[in-house]
Amino acid sequence: MKFEVLILGNSSATPMYERHPTAQIVNFNEQLFLIDCGEGTQMQLHRYGIKSNKIAHIFISHLHGDHYLGLVGLLSSMNLHGRKSDLHLYGPAPLIDILNIQFKYSDTQLRYNLFFHATNPEVETVLLQSAMLKVSSFPLLHRVPTTGFRFDEGKRAATLIKERIEEFKVPTVFLPQLKRGIDCEGLQGQQYRASELTLPAPASRSYAFCSDTRAFAAYINSIQQVDLLYHETTFQHDMVDRAQETFHSTSLEAAQVAKQVEAKKLLMGHYSARYKDLTPLLEEARSEFANAALSMEGNWYKV
Structure with missing residues (x-):
């Protein structure tokens, strides 16, 4: 079952050095989720072959422009492209007011249902849950x-x-x-035991997206033992004072x-425009956590 993340944008504040503001696609078993929607997101979707009308859920972390200013354009283009399917939007409560005033003065009438779900920046909250996937939000410090x-x-x-399935003519x-661990009985009384015909299920996987934030204790429990952790790395640590002032992380x-949450892999992003060469940020991260990688636009990362 596919579970991977496509980086559409990984720059902080402004587009720079062919890097775009924050946006990424999560593909879970061909269900597409968009996280954040900075300027140019719909161009990036087109560039990397993602059909926007296949996106059913959009998550916005906060209301700084580099994380949501592409949203009005994307929603409007979906309308122009004849979208009819429902779209669920999750984000800070004032976001719906921003959208409504934009649509009001552009006389935009959406021909699809847009369902808005306000996120809670104070407590961890389950936003979406099915048998195969749970999506939660959790507070960050910015x-x-x-969230x-x-x-x-x-x-x-x-x-x-396979060999046993064929041998016993199941x-x-x-x-x-x-496959769900349920034993079965044939018409002639044959016993088909799941424990004998299957291997243990693979471990379930998890992905966490930590947008703009200071590194602080309150969100640690929310990201424990995550397989893939995307965490902002706006600055090198020699600029930790600037990071503290702007509520970012090094x-x-x-x-x-x-390292503390025992993540399997760290994916870095939200790079300051002051860094054209990102190698020093990577080297610094790997000095503490070996399995760190730079997020690169256009790349898919398996969870």
């Missing part, structure tokens, strides 16, 4: 109310042992139940967080 987002895969199905109709601090 200059304005901000991160965590995607948790549900319990995965066991793996069938009817196809029983395979879905066996690459060293992000690496320390990844």
Whole structure:
């Protein structure tokens, strides 16, 4: 089952050095989720072959322009392209007022249903849940109310042992139940035991997105043991005073967080425009957490 993240933008504040403001796609089993929507997001979607009308859920972390100023244009283009399917939008409560005034003065009438869900910047909250995926928000520490987002895969199905399935001539109709760990009985009393015909289910996977934030204690529990952690790394640690002043994190601090929560991999992003060469940020992070990587626009990262 596919679970991966496409980086559309990884720059902080302003586009610079062919880097765009924050936006990314989460593909979970061909369900597409957009996280943040900075300027130029719809151009990036087009560039990397993502059809915007396949996106059913959009998550906005906070109301600084580099994280949402592409949203009005994207929603309007979806309308122009004839979207009819429902769209769910999650973000800070004032976001709906911003959209409504834009649509009012542009006389835009959406021909699809836009359902807005206000996020809570104070407590961890489940936003979306199905049998196979849970999406939660959690508080971050920035200059304005901000949330991160965590995607948790549900319990995965066991793996069938092909040779044994063929050996015991297991009817196809029983395979879905066996993958869920359910024993089956044939018409002639044959016993098909899941424990004998399957391998243990693979571990469920998780992805956490930590937008603009200071590294602080309150969100640590929300991102424990995440498989892939995207965490902002706006500055090198020699600018920690500037990071504290602007409520951002350094690459060293992000690496320390990844180590503390026992993440499997750290994906860095939200780079300051002062850095054309990102290598020093990567080296600094790896000095604390070896499995750190720079997010690069256009790249897919497996969870």
